[in-house]
Amino acid sequence: MNDKILQYDIVIVGGGAAGLVAAVCCAKKINGKIKIAVIEKEFKLGKKLLATGNGKCNMTNNNMSSEYYNDESRQFVKNIISKYSTDKITAFWESIGLLCKADSFGRVYPYSGQASAVLDILIMNLEYYNVDIFCETNITSIIPENNGYKLTAYKKTFTAQKVILATGGKVQPSLGSNGSSYKFAADLGLKCTEVFPSLAPIPCNDKYLPLMKGVRTAAVVSLKADGKILCAEQGELQLNEKNISGICIFQLSRFVNEYYALNTINGKKYNRVSIIADLMPDYTLDETENILKKRRKQMTTLKTEELITGIINKKIGLYLAKKLNIDLDTELYNLSNDDIEALARSVKECEFVPSGMSGINSAQVTAGGIVLSEINKNMQSVKYNNLYIIGEALNVDGMCGGYNLHWAFASGIIAGNAAANSYKKKR
Ligand SMILES: Cc1cc2nc3c(=O)[nH]c(=O)nc-3n(C[C@H](O)[C@H](O)[C@H](O)COP(=O)(O)OP(=O)(O)OC[C@H]3O[C@@H](n4cnc5c(N)ncnc54)[C@H](O)[C@@H]3O)c2cc1C
Structure with missing residues (x-):
């Protein structure tokens, strides 16, 4: 016919x-x-x-x-x-x-x-x-x-x-x-x-990420490539079981996906990318460190689990402590200055390593x-x-x-x- x-x-x-x-x-x-x-x-x-x-x-x-x-x-x-x-x-x-x-x-x-x-x-x-x-x-x-x-x-x-x-x-x-x-x-x-x-959540293969599932927090997120910060976005960071999301992450996803598709970012070759999140953007590293040290001084017998209670989302604290291998059951007086400094640095420069390109079903x-x-x-x-x-x-x-x-x-x-x-x- x-x-x-x-x-x-x-x-x-x-x-x-x-x-x-x-x-x-x-x-x-x-x-x-x-x-x-x-x-x-x-x-x-x-x-x-x-x-x-x-x-x-x-x-x-x-x-x-x-x-x-x-x-x-x-x-x-x-x-x-x-x-x-x-x-x-x-x-x-x-x-x-x-x-x-x-x-x-x-x-x-x-x-x-x-x-x-x-x-x-x-x-x-x-x-x-x-x-x-x-x-x-x-x-x-x-x-x-x-x-x-x-x-x-x-x-x-x-x-x-x-x-x-x-x-x-x-x-x-x-x-x-x-x-x-x-x-x-x-x-x-x-x-x-x-x-x-482009404009999608960024998948991350991070075994501790599920600890922060459902957390939404104000952050400045930056794209780091071969040790250099290429660009940054401010907004609400959403933490999920297998990816990080939020409009600020969507904006960076284009570069991460270009990296995974072509090995380049804006046409320039790179070997490694990651996302660095500043989870206390209103405080400097020194101020963050001092806030944590003050709590240790004031409440020496408190469990480490409570170190960041009331400061940022507790689930983030659990995640960072796990990542840094810090025992959450230990009392605060046992935490060394090095531990506190490492924690403060992680709050200010929490690194998420993408596991690949975002899926076409989640992109805009x-x-x-x-x-x-x-x-x-x-x-x-x-x-x-x-x-x-x-x-x-x-x-x-x-x-x-x-x-x-x-x-x-x-x-x-x-x-x-x-x-x-x-x-x-x-x-
Ligand atoms: C969930 C989501 C939210 C978004 N939110 C925003 C937003 O708020 N603001 C913004 O600026 N952008 C947003 N975007 C992006 C924006 O929607 C797209 O960039 C825009 O729709 C592109 O328009 P287009 O007409 O080129 O393509 P489309 O809107 O994709 O339209 C193409 C059409 O062609 C049809 N088609 C394809 N092939 C054939 C074929 N062979 N024969 C007949 N028909 C065919 C498709 O079915 C489709 O209807 C969003 C995207 C998504 C997925």
């Missing part, structure tokens, strides 16, 4: 953050005058979008800079965000009906505090502008043909004059994107970098992807006319804080407008 052939002017492959925004921009600009379709492999649109920001969707950030993106993308991203600033992105959302608000850290969310509101408003616009939506339609090939493209799915073939590729990265495949962007890139001869997960974004030299400033392929590539499929990844969605939205707006504009010119 022949496949059904469905003819469109513009087809957007991927109904996620970038693809839906591109489709809305395109459709709004053309106002129902051409046939546009969004094709999504999952049973519904925007599965990942609903999971963003813990269900609240951190859409962008008032503190916007290309510094918050991967090194290789910075110049390109700088040009994009100079035109598509946070205000412009927020104005776009308001223009299609979504109210937004920023929290005290500058992170922008939908006013309703619901990621579902973001998806609802996109779908409302797609329906209003008569965009056809095909869910459960997994595109398996995109072939340039007759001045346009032929796209194949199970029992369906689409033809389109223009294609916007918005198939995402490869993390969290249960939410949709599963790396098909890179297959399309390979089929079309487009260059792609290695990809690896894919680092790496289709290289930016494959597209122009309109997100159009330099090799293929009328093929646009947007969102996480490209080699752009940002830090936590709304930077990845900002990129998805900005690239979607640019491609959607460009596809519509060039179509208008043609007519």
Whole structure:
């Protein structure tokens, strides 16, 4: 039996953050005058979008800079965000009906505090502008043909004059994107970098780590590579049985994962990485030592187990004592100055050695992807006319804080407008 052939002017492959925004921009600009379709492999649109920001969707950030993106993308991203600033992105959302608000850290969310509101408003616009939506339609090939493209799915073939590729990265495949962007890139001869997960917990093979399971504590965490501190983040450190987590750790995970994927950090080779956590960031090493020594002096017969009670989380004390081989049952007067100094140092410089790369099921974004030299400033392929590539499929990844969605939205707006504009010119 022949496949059904469905003819469109513009087809957007991927109904996620970038693809839906591109489709809305395109459709709004053309106002129902051409046939546009969004094709999504999952049973519904925007599965990942609903999971963003813990269900609240951190859409962008008032503190916007290309510094918050991967090194290789910075110049390109700088040009994009100079035109598509946070205000412009927020104005776009308001223009299609979504109210937004920023929290005290500058992170922008939908006013309703619901990621579902973001998806609802996109779908409302797609329906209003008569965009056809095909869910459960997994595109398996995109072939340039007759001045346009032929796209194949199970029992369906689409033809389109223009294609916007918005198939995402490869993390969290249960939410949709599963790396098909890179297959399309390979089929079309487009260059792609290695990809690896980013913004994820860092796994650690530390036999005492379970002692701190469930602890959340304020910390400054630093990335140490070959003995040098490369960068640091402040925030809540979450300690789990097999990994360390929290937004501050997510920010460092990109570098740790690059190290495990490529043996480099920001392109430079390293032999060893670890995470150093300062668990009393408001006190110096000397002050920490003095606090511990004071307790020993005041309560000589107290058990070592209680040395840090009331100072930091008790479970951290148990963990550090185990790591340093200090007997918790011994009385404080038995603790030597060396023991106290070692404990204080461990509080200030607690080392966690990663056991490998974070899993793709726990990460928020894919680092790496289709290289930016494959597209122009309109997100159009330099090799293929009328093929646009947007969102996480490209080699752009940002830090936590709304930077990845900002990129998805900005690239979607640019491609959607460009596809519509060039179509208008043609007519
Ligand atoms: C749990 C979680 C929380 C996050 N929170 C935030 C946050 O608060 N702020 C932030 O800035 N970023 C956040 N991110 C990252 C952000 O969601 C992504 O960077 C962004 O969604 C990327 O948009 P995209 O459209 O390029 O890809 P996606 O949103 O992944 O969309 C791609 C779509 O293409 C579809 N698709 C893939 N292949 C095919 C195919 N062959 N045929 C048809 N359809 C296909 C997929 O099913 C998917 O729906 C979060 C990510 C996760 C996983």
